[in-house]
Amino acid sequence: MRAPCIIVCLLLGAVSAKTVIQQAHDLHATTFTSLVARAGLSHQLSSQGPFTVFAPTNAAFAKVPSDVMTKLSNDKDLLTKVIKYHVTAGVQLMATFGNDIEIGSWANGYKIRINRYQNGQVMTATGSTISSRDNIVTNGVVHLLDEVMFPLPEKSVLQYCASNQNLTQLTYSFVRANLQYDIEGGPFTVFAPIEAAFDALPTGFLNTEFLTLSASRNLLQYHYVRGTYYSAGLRDGETLSTVQGTDVVIHKNSGAVMVEKARILQADIKVTNGVVHLIDKVLLATDHVSGESAPPSIG
Known part of the structure; x- marks a missing residue:
């Protein structure tokens, strides 16, 4: 009191x-x-x-x-x-x-x-x-x-992703990379690629012959940051440090919000340990893959 x-x-x-x-x-x-x-x-x-x-x-x-x-x-x-x-x-x-x-x-x-x-x-x-x-x-x-609040759902990041059919490949990737326990911590802000984003990747990109377990973890950890960043708190040109260690840059223009080259399709999905933003592209950091076996980059 x-x-x-x-x-x-x-x-x-x-x-x-x-x-x-x-x-x-x-x-x-x-x-x-x-x-x-x-x-x-x-x-x-x-x-x-x-x-x-x-x-x-x-x-x-x-x-x-x-x-x-x-x-x-x-x-x-x-x-x-x-x-x-x-x-x-x-x-x-x-x-x-x-x-x-x-x-x-x-x-x-x-x-x-x-x-x-x-x-x-x-x-x-x-x-x-x-x-x-x-x-x-x-x-x-x-x-x-400026908006009506609704009670936070009883789902964590992983539980929300698992319940959303448009995030099936992301959920599978979290588990395959053994990050299912890490992502249950937080709070985190997760930039979650939808199914179409994974489908746009080169054939075999996520298979083990292209990505080691370590590289898979790096790829996924490039998609979430520590702390809760709702869209109201994101500024144009702001850099956020991902769990992977590489920064991502936020771009805001004419109502659109971008994370690097990915557009936020649906923002501010509340979960018990942070917030999820759905994006239309898989984010790629330059050090995720290297050498002759690296797949071509995607724009």
């Missing part, structure tokens, strides 16, 4: 005489406050606390597909779970957080992952950019989000 922080701020005149629900409403998160009411949580969030509320803006809810919004409206249990995922106990001020910190949400068993990028200029909560921070009120604090 961080109630003493509120007391200090009250003495300094920095606290609004509102509840977290009133503050969220006044910050134009009215869709959120309406859904809070529909879930039957308004009274509790107005009369108890302190709470930290991550309130998606109206624009954030406008991004949610209509069928998902309909399901939220018709399924009170699901709605309650999603709303509770946006609430934590105590006063959680963004200035107090480091990077890749998980905090327990009101939704039992589900955690919110806080990330800091660019020396704290950009902060995210489970991948959603925090657009307005530390709006302190009488029973807590409100942070505005």
